[in-house]
Amino acid sequence: MRRSIVTLLAVLVVVLGLGGAVLAVGGGGQSTVTRARLERSLPEVFANNYVRMTHLLGRHDVTPASLHAQAMCDKHGPDVADIGPGGDWTCLMSWTDPQVPMPPEGYGKFEVNVHANDCYTAGGPSKLVGFLTITDQRGNDVDNPVFEFDGCFDPSSSNATTGVLFPSLLSVTSPAVSPDASGRVNVQVTCGTGSDGCAGTVTAAADGTPLGTQSLAMKEEATDTVSFGTPLPSGASEVTLTFLISTGFGPPKPVTLPVS
Numbered sequence: 001m002r003r004s005i006v007t008l009l010a011v012l013v014v015v016l017g018l019g020g021a022v023l024a025v026g027g028g029g030q031s032t033v034t035r036a037r038l039e040r041s042l043p044e045v046f047a048n049n050y051v052r053m054t055h056l057l058g059r060h061d062v063t064p065a066s067l068h069a070q071a072m073c074d075k076h077g078p079d080v081a082d083i084g085p086g087g088d089w090t091c092l093m094s095w096t097d098p099q100v101p102m103p104p105e106g107y108g109k110f111e112v113n114v115h116a117n118d119c120y121t122a123g124g125p126s127k128l129v130g131f132l133t134i135t136d137q138r139g140n141d142v143d144n145p146v147f148e149f150d151g152c153f154d155p156s157s158s159n160a161t162t163g164v165l166f167p168s169l170l171s172v173t174s175p176a177v178s179p180d181a182s183g184r185v186n187v188q189v190t191c192g193t194g195s196d197g198c199a200g201t202v203t204a205a206a207d208g209t210p211l212g213t214q215s216l217a218m219k220e221e222a223t224d225t226v227s228f229g230t231p232l233p234s235g236a237s238e239v240t241l242t243f244l245i246s247t248g249f250g251p252p253k254p255v256t257l258p259v260s
Contacts, residue, residue, distance in 0.1 A: 033083060033084055035082035037118075037155075042073070042122060061099075069095040070093065071164060074089070074091075077193075090110070093107055093110055094107040106249075107166050108127075109192070110122050111123050118155045120150065121148060121150050170216070173188045183232050184227060189202075190223045196248065197219045200247065201214065202241055206232050206233055210230065211230040212229045212230050214226050214227070239257050241257070
Protein backbone atom coordinates (compact mmCIF):
# COMPACT_ATOMS: atom_id res chain seq x y z
CA MET A 1 0.00 0.00 0.00
CA ARG A 2 2.79 2.39 1.01
CA ARG A 3 4.66 1.60 -2.24
CA SER A 4 1.49 2.39 -4.27
CA ILE A 5 1.10 5.75 -2.54
CA VAL A 6 4.73 6.64 -3.15
CA THR A 7 4.41 5.64 -6.82
CA LEU A 8 1.23 7.72 -7.18
CA LEU A 9 2.91 10.74 -5.64
CA ALA A 10 5.86 10.37 -7.99
CA VAL A 11 3.53 10.26 -11.00
CA LEU A 12 1.71 13.37 -9.78
CA VAL A 13 5.00 15.24 -9.39
CA VAL A 14 6.01 14.36 -12.96
CA VAL A 15 2.58 15.30 -14.36
CA LEU A 16 2.51 18.60 -12.49
CA GLY A 17 6.06 19.35 -13.59
CA LEU A 18 5.21 18.72 -17.23
CA GLY A 19 2.04 20.77 -16.91
CA GLY A 20 4.03 23.67 -15.52
CA ALA A 21 6.48 23.42 -18.39
CA VAL A 22 3.64 23.41 -20.93
CA LEU A 23 2.05 26.41 -19.27
CA ALA A 24 5.34 28.27 -19.28
CA VAL A 25 5.89 27.66 -22.99
CA GLY A 26 2.21 28.16 -23.86
CA GLY A 27 2.15 31.41 -21.93
CA GLY A 28 5.20 32.62 -23.83
CA GLY A 29 7.52 33.04 -20.84
CA GLN A 30 10.08 30.43 -22.01
CA SER A 31 9.23 30.45 -25.71
CA THR A 32 11.78 30.97 -28.46
CA VAL A 33 9.02 32.70 -30.46
CA THR A 34 9.71 36.40 -30.01
CA ARG A 35 8.89 39.65 -31.74
CA ALA A 36 12.50 40.36 -32.69
CA ARG A 37 13.06 36.96 -34.32
CA LEU A 38 9.82 37.23 -36.26
CA GLU A 39 10.65 40.78 -37.36
CA ARG A 40 13.98 39.57 -38.76
CA SER A 41 12.68 36.43 -40.45
CA LEU A 42 9.43 37.61 -42.01
CA PRO A 43 10.88 40.32 -44.31
CA GLU A 44 13.57 37.96 -45.61
CA VAL A 45 11.13 35.14 -46.39
CA PHE A 46 8.63 37.60 -47.87
CA ALA A 47 11.24 39.26 -50.08
CA ASN A 48 12.36 35.95 -51.57
CA ASN A 49 8.76 34.94 -52.31
CA TYR A 50 7.93 38.38 -53.68
CA VAL A 51 10.78 38.15 -56.20
CA ARG A 52 9.51 34.71 -57.22
CA MET A 53 6.13 36.29 -57.86
CA THR A 54 7.59 39.09 -60.01
CA HIS A 55 9.51 36.52 -62.08
CA LEU A 56 6.29 34.63 -62.71
CA LEU A 57 4.85 37.89 -64.05
CA GLY A 58 7.86 38.38 -66.30
CA ARG A 59 9.38 41.15 -64.22
CA HIS A 60 13.07 41.28 -63.32
CA ASP A 61 13.29 44.81 -61.92
CA VAL A 62 13.40 43.94 -58.19
CA THR A 63 15.63 41.80 -55.99
CA PRO A 64 15.28 40.72 -52.35
CA ALA A 65 17.82 43.41 -51.42
CA SER A 66 16.17 46.19 -53.46
CA LEU A 67 12.82 45.62 -51.75
CA HIS A 68 14.25 46.81 -48.40
CA ALA A 69 11.49 44.90 -46.62
CA GLN A 70 11.10 45.53 -42.90
CA ALA A 71 8.49 44.52 -40.36
CA MET A 72 7.06 45.48 -36.99
CA CYS A 73 5.19 42.66 -35.22
CA ASP A 74 2.74 42.55 -32.33
CA LYS A 75 1.01 39.74 -30.48
CA HIS A 76 -2.62 40.40 -29.54
CA GLY A 77 -2.42 44.10 -28.76
CA PRO A 78 -0.60 46.36 -26.30
CA ASP A 79 -1.58 44.49 -23.14
CA VAL A 80 -0.02 41.14 -24.12
CA ALA A 81 3.70 40.35 -24.18
CA ASP A 82 5.10 39.92 -27.69
CA ILE A 83 6.30 36.39 -27.11
CA GLY A 84 4.99 32.87 -27.66
CA PRO A 85 3.26 30.91 -30.45
CA GLY A 86 -0.28 31.59 -31.57
CA GLY A 87 -2.52 32.76 -34.36
CA ASP A 88 -2.82 36.25 -32.91
CA TRP A 89 0.35 37.80 -34.32
CA THR A 90 0.04 40.83 -36.58
CA CYS A 91 2.97 42.25 -38.54
CA LEU A 92 3.12 45.56 -40.37
CA MET A 93 5.52 45.39 -43.29
CA SER A 94 6.86 47.86 -45.83
CA TRP A 95 8.86 47.25 -48.98
CA THR A 96 9.89 49.17 -52.10
CA ASP A 97 8.49 48.13 -55.48
CA PRO A 98 8.36 50.88 -58.13
CA GLN A 99 5.21 49.32 -59.59
CA VAL A 100 3.37 48.78 -56.29
CA PRO A 101 3.40 51.93 -54.13
CA MET A 102 2.70 51.64 -50.43
CA PRO A 103 -0.56 53.13 -49.08
CA PRO A 104 -0.33 56.52 -47.32
CA GLU A 105 0.37 54.91 -43.92
CA GLY A 106 3.46 53.28 -45.46
CA TYR A 107 2.86 49.56 -44.84
CA GLY A 108 0.69 46.51 -45.36
CA LYS A 109 -0.85 44.42 -42.58
CA PHE A 110 0.00 40.71 -42.39
CA GLU A 111 -1.79 38.14 -40.24
CA VAL A 112 0.70 35.59 -38.91
CA ASN A 113 0.13 32.22 -37.25
CA VAL A 114 3.32 31.27 -35.40
CA HIS A 115 3.87 27.69 -34.25
CA ALA A 116 5.80 26.34 -31.28
CA ASN A 117 8.37 24.80 -33.66
CA ASP A 118 9.55 28.31 -34.68
CA CYS A 119 7.80 28.20 -38.04
CA TYR A 120 4.89 30.33 -39.21
CA THR A 121 2.32 30.99 -41.91
CA ALA A 122 1.73 34.59 -43.05
CA GLY A 123 -0.88 36.18 -45.27
CA GLY A 124 -0.86 39.76 -46.54
CA PRO A 125 -3.28 42.32 -47.99
CA SER A 126 -4.51 41.44 -51.48
CA LYS A 127 -4.40 45.09 -52.56
CA LEU A 128 -0.61 44.93 -52.26
CA VAL A 129 0.34 41.27 -52.83
CA GLY A 130 -2.46 40.12 -55.13
CA PHE A 131 -4.89 37.25 -54.86
CA LEU A 132 -4.53 33.49 -54.35
CA THR A 133 -3.72 32.90 -58.01
CA ILE A 134 -2.08 35.14 -60.60
CA THR A 135 -1.73 34.95 -64.38
CA ASP A 136 1.90 34.34 -65.29
CA GLN A 137 3.73 35.65 -68.35
CA ARG A 138 2.61 32.60 -70.35
CA GLY A 139 -1.06 33.21 -69.59
CA ASN A 140 -1.40 30.39 -67.06
CA ASP A 141 -3.14 30.71 -63.71
CA VAL A 142 -0.57 29.84 -61.02
CA ASP A 143 -0.36 30.05 -57.24
CA ASN A 144 0.73 33.43 -55.91
CA PRO A 145 3.83 32.85 -53.71
CA VAL A 146 3.12 35.86 -51.48
CA PHE A 147 -0.63 35.52 -51.00
CA GLU A 148 0.16 33.10 -48.17
CA PHE A 149 3.58 31.70 -47.37
CA ASP A 150 5.47 29.70 -44.76
CA GLY A 151 8.74 30.47 -43.03
CA CYS A 152 10.89 29.47 -40.08
CA PHE A 153 13.52 31.18 -37.94
CA ASP A 154 16.52 29.92 -35.98
CA PRO A 155 15.50 29.77 -32.29
CA SER A 156 19.08 30.63 -31.35
CA SER A 157 19.22 33.71 -33.60
CA SER A 158 19.49 37.23 -32.23
CA ASN A 159 16.69 38.40 -29.99
CA ALA A 160 17.89 42.02 -29.90
CA THR A 161 15.22 44.57 -30.79
CA THR A 162 15.10 45.55 -34.47
CA GLY A 163 14.02 49.13 -33.80
CA VAL A 164 11.42 48.98 -36.59
CA LEU A 165 8.32 51.00 -35.71
CA PHE A 166 5.26 51.97 -37.71
CA PRO A 167 2.41 54.31 -36.70
CA SER A 168 -1.03 53.00 -35.81
CA LEU A 169 -3.67 53.70 -38.45
CA LEU A 170 -6.75 55.61 -37.30
CA SER A 171 -9.82 54.73 -39.37
CA VAL A 172 -13.46 55.74 -39.42
CA THR A 173 -15.58 52.60 -39.30
CA SER A 174 -19.05 54.18 -39.29
CA PRO A 175 -20.54 53.91 -42.82
CA ALA A 176 -23.01 56.71 -42.03
CA VAL A 177 -24.14 58.88 -39.12
CA SER A 178 -27.48 58.70 -37.35
CA PRO A 179 -28.33 61.37 -34.77
CA ASP A 180 -29.27 60.09 -31.31
CA ALA A 181 -32.43 61.06 -29.43
CA SER A 182 -30.98 64.51 -28.66
CA GLY A 183 -29.92 65.05 -32.27
CA ARG A 184 -26.19 64.63 -31.61
CA VAL A 185 -23.81 62.76 -33.87
CA ASN A 186 -21.72 59.76 -32.78
CA VAL A 187 -18.94 58.35 -34.96
CA GLN A 188 -17.03 55.10 -34.42
CA VAL A 189 -13.26 55.05 -35.02
CA THR A 190 -10.58 52.39 -34.65
CA CYS A 191 -6.85 52.58 -33.93
CA GLY A 192 -4.92 49.75 -35.54
CA THR A 193 -1.70 47.90 -34.74
CA GLY A 194 1.27 50.25 -34.36
CA SER A 195 3.87 51.66 -32.04
CA ASP A 196 2.12 54.28 -29.88
CA GLY A 197 -1.62 54.25 -30.50
CA CYS A 198 -3.58 57.21 -31.88
CA ALA A 199 -4.01 60.76 -30.59
CA GLY A 200 -5.16 64.10 -31.93
CA THR A 201 -8.41 65.90 -32.63
CA VAL A 202 -11.38 65.47 -34.94
CA THR A 203 -13.65 68.32 -36.04
CA ALA A 204 -17.14 67.70 -37.42
CA ALA A 205 -19.32 69.88 -39.63
CA ALA A 206 -22.75 69.19 -41.11
CA ASP A 207 -23.25 70.83 -44.50
CA GLY A 208 -20.83 73.54 -43.34
CA THR A 209 -22.33 74.00 -39.87
CA PRO A 210 -19.73 73.28 -37.10
CA LEU A 211 -20.68 70.48 -34.72
CA GLY A 212 -17.60 70.70 -32.50
CA THR A 213 -14.09 69.37 -31.99
CA GLN A 214 -13.20 66.37 -29.85
CA SER A 215 -9.87 65.01 -28.63
CA LEU A 216 -8.71 61.47 -29.38
CA ALA A 217 -6.42 59.32 -27.22
CA MET A 218 -6.57 55.60 -28.01
CA LYS A 219 -4.42 52.53 -27.49
CA GLU A 220 -3.49 50.53 -30.55
CA GLU A 221 -6.05 47.91 -31.60
CA ALA A 222 -8.86 49.79 -29.84
CA THR A 223 -12.28 51.06 -30.88
CA ASP A 224 -13.95 54.22 -29.59
CA THR A 225 -17.04 56.33 -30.22
CA VAL A 226 -16.61 60.08 -30.71
CA SER A 227 -19.61 62.24 -29.78
CA PHE A 228 -20.15 65.85 -30.82
CA GLY A 229 -22.04 68.27 -28.59
CA THR A 230 -23.89 70.38 -31.16
CA PRO A 231 -27.11 68.80 -32.45
CA LEU A 232 -27.33 68.01 -36.15
CA PRO A 233 -29.14 70.79 -38.03
CA SER A 234 -32.51 69.85 -39.47
CA GLY A 235 -32.26 68.63 -43.04
CA ALA A 236 -28.50 68.05 -42.95
CA SER A 237 -27.46 65.47 -45.55
CA GLU A 238 -23.83 64.76 -44.66
CA VAL A 239 -21.21 65.18 -41.95
CA THR A 240 -17.58 65.95 -42.73
CA LEU A 241 -14.83 64.89 -40.32
CA THR A 242 -11.42 66.56 -40.36
CA PHE A 243 -8.60 64.92 -38.39
CA LEU A 244 -5.49 66.52 -36.92
CA ILE A 245 -3.30 63.64 -35.79
CA SER A 246 -0.39 64.07 -33.37
CA THR A 247 0.30 60.35 -32.78
CA GLY A 248 -0.32 57.64 -35.34
CA PHE A 249 -1.58 58.12 -38.88
CA GLY A 250 -5.08 59.36 -39.69
CA PRO A 251 -7.11 60.15 -42.78
CA PRO A 252 -5.05 62.69 -44.78
CA LYS A 253 -8.24 64.17 -46.28
CA PRO A 254 -11.60 65.01 -44.69
CA VAL A 255 -13.97 62.04 -44.39
CA THR A 256 -17.59 62.65 -45.45
CA LEU A 257 -20.39 60.43 -44.15
CA PRO A 258 -24.04 60.52 -45.25
CA VAL A 259 -26.75 61.17 -42.68
CA SER A 260 -29.13 58.23 -42.45
